[in-house]
Amino acid sequence: MDEILDPYLEYSALEKKLASRTIRAYSNDLRSFNTWLNERGVVLPEAAAADVAEYMAFLSSTGYSPVSIIRKLSSIRGFFRFIQASGQRSDNPVELLHSPRQPVRLPHAVSVETVAALIDVWNADSPISTRNRALLELAYGAGLRESELTGLTVSRVFLEEALVRPVGKGLKERLVPLGGAAVRWLSLYIDTARPLLAGGRSTPVLFLTYRGNPLSRMTVWNIVKRSAEMAGIKEHIHPHILRHSFATHLLRGGADLRVVQELLGHADIKTTEIYTSVDTTYLRGVIDRYHPRSVGT
Structure with missing residues (x-):
């Protein structure tokens, strides 16, 4: 075989x-x-x-x-x-077969207030707390996937330019601007907390465990889960929700769909268009709640 x-x-x-x-x-x-x-x-x-x-x-x-x-x-x-x-076969027996209909799963985003509560549980009172705050600020501030967060190296973070260059699916790179909060906490983490976690060892990976090893994806999940528990958030929260919320909040604020596609690293705009369905649901709720011909009907 x-x-x-x-x-x-x-x-x-x-x-x-x-x-x-x-x-x-x-x-x-x-x-x-x-x-x-x-x-x-x-x-x-x-x-x-x-x-x-x-x-x-x-x-x-x-x-x-x-x-x-x-x-x-x-x-x-x-x-x-x-x-x-490669010439081993003249036909493809799968080419004309139709895939089963896939149910459309709308990405789940949480409110700006929920994201703030999740992130704000961490401060600079320890290296781990500083690391967690920087990681969450980056996850939400740049819409990075878990694998992009854990694989990110220090050399791919440009604080003076407020940019990060993650490596996404298919080893494709992209440049993502960073907001002020992400820059401040990344700077604090890199300057003060990361050297303590590294323990004098030279390692290129940005986010480290208390033993100086690269974070695993499971550790990122646990950090987000712990953050939600500490903030008293009852919703089911996972790392990808921060990416979903990043995209949804940008579109809700008026960002162009093509710009969001580039920021997320989507190869196909149809993938990004899913987020417009989420925002339409939000807009429908606003109409139903506030429009004089919808209230009470």
């Missing part, structure tokens, strides 16, 4: 520059499909469209969600595109 999958996975990593966890997901999806095919006397490179369609039906019948099935079908489609392009 490895000799079949390895060239495709290497191509996805080196040429398409996909993240390692995406490569692992592709590998798991394709190995599962291959096992299912082998039980029916078929090998992966020779699967027909009917085999793929039957496998999708099997996944649905065993309780997989449309989102999971769409992802698995995407993995299979990509593999067959690769072997077709």
Whole structure:
């Protein structure tokens, strides 16, 4: 199986520059499909469209969600595109298959007041508190993903210019301006707290644990969860909500959709347009609450 999958996975990593966890997901999806095919006397490179369609039906019948099935079908489609392009097969059995309809999930944003309460629980009374405040200010102030926060290096933070250059999906870089609060707390963290956490060791990563190691994504989740608990916030809060709120609050304030797309690092504007649906819901609530012909109707 490895000799079949390895060239495709290497191509996805080196040429398409996909993240390692995406490569692992592709590998798991394709190995599962291959096992299912082998039980029916078929090998992966020779699967027909009917085999793929039957496998999708099997996944649905065993309780997989449309989102999971769409992802698995995407993995299979990509593999067959690769072997077709490399001349190992003349057709792509997945090309004409339609993905299940995916439910539209609107991103959940919280109010400006909730974000402020979440961030304000941390101050400069310890290196960890300073780090947490700087991290949350950056997450909300620049709309960074968890992976961008944990992978950010000191060399990618330009405090004098008030800019940060994160590395996003597909190893794509972008420049994001920083607001005054993010600059102040990042400056304080880098100058005072980070050297104490680093303990004299040289490390390029910006956010460090108390042992001087890079923060993990799970640690970022725990920081946000702990912040919500300390602030008495009852809503379910996770790091990506700060990114959602960053985008929603910008649009609500009148920012151009294309600008928000660039700030978020979205390759497709359709991804950013989801946030306009959220803001429309907010606007509908304003009309229903305040318009004289809507109140009480």
